[in-house]
Amino acid sequence: MDGGVRVSTSEIPVPEPHQGEPRSIVLIGPMGSGKSTVGAALARRLARPHVDSDHFFVARHGPIADFFRGHGEQAFRAEEERLVAELLDAPRPSVISLGGGSVLSAATRERLRPHLVVMLDLTVEQALPRLGDGSSRPMLGGDPAARWAETYAAREPLYRQSADIVLDPADGTIEQRVDTIVAQLDRGRRARSDD
Ligand SMILES: Nc1ncnc2c1ncn2[C@@H]1O[C@H](COP(=O)(O)OP(=O)(O)O)[C@@H](O)[C@H]1O
Numbered sequence: 001m002d003g004g005v006r007v008s009t010s011e012i013p014v015p016e017p018h019q020g021e022p023r024s025i026v027l028i029g030p031m032g033s034g035k036s037t038v039g040a041a042l043a044r045r046l047a048r049p050h051v052d053s054d055h056f057f058v059a060r061h062g063p064i065a066d067f068f069r070g071h072g073e074q075a076f077r078a079e080e081e082r083l084v085a086e087l088l089d090a091p092r093p094s095v096i097s098l099g100g101g102s103v104l105s106a107a108t109r110e111r112l113r114p115h116l117v118v119m120l121d122l123t124v125e126q127a128l129p130r131l132g133d134g135s136s137r138p139m140l141g142g143d144p145a146a147r148w149a150e151t152y153a154a155r156e157p158l159y160r161q162s163a164d165i166v167l168d169p170a171d172g173t174i175e176q177r178v179d180t181i182v183a184q185l186d187r188g189r190r191a192r193s194d195d
């Protein structure tokens with residue numbers, strides 16, 4: 001026994017959003033940009049629940065690489081769209097980390113509208129050391145550098161059109177990324193209210 005008080009996330013009271021405020025903070029961006037790790041740290045900082053669409057997927061279907069092998073990318077995208085809809089439509093304001101390809105779905109992009117959407121940007125040079133051999137990310141199969149650059153080029157316009165806040169590629173720790181997001185949250189809200 002360490003005598004410390006343990007509070008599960010579900011017991012932390014989550015403030016209701018003010019009227020007209022976006023509900024959840026949603027992180028989008030390319031593979032390796034930190035959506036999962038920065039999302040978890042941001043949620044801790046804001047005392048909000050954190051959900052990650054890929055973790056949700058794995059809990060239901062097992063490893064993503066196995067699912068790609070067995071069913072192909074199209075089936076993955078269909079199931080991803082369905083699970084992401086569950087997360088984005090949930091009433092509780094959370095921090096939600098999406099998989100890098102979620103924005104390929106027009107339905108998902110539409111569902112992002114009521115939320116505050118943050119794009120984490122990244123260069124290929126920054127991404128590569130973070131992705132290891134890419135084996136857990138089937139989109140990187142064969143040549144991770146080439147595949148990452150290819151998917152980034154195809155998706156960049158979708159990330160940018162969906163985002164309220166874009167965090168430029170930057171070196172810096174996970175907590176520094178969280179600092180930058182927190183500092184920009186109000187600016188993001190104001191930008192939306194000017195839409
Ligand atoms: N700002 C950062 N600085 C250093 N390493 C980072 C940073 N953000 C993420 N990472 C590391 O990069 C790897 C990929 O991060 P992850 O959160 O899984 O990215 P994504 O979910 O966008 O694919 C992880 O090992 C993570 O710890």
Ligand SMILES: O=C(O)C1=C[C@@H](OP(=O)(O)O)[C@@H](O)[C@H](O)C1
Binds near residue numbers: 036054101136137
């Ligand atoms: O960009 C993609 O198409 C994918 C990104 C992955 O998530 P991360 O962006 O969190 O690595 C995961 O959803 C899957 O391997 C497909």
Ligand SMILES: [Mg+2]
Binds near residue numbers: 035037097
């Ligand atoms: Mg992730």
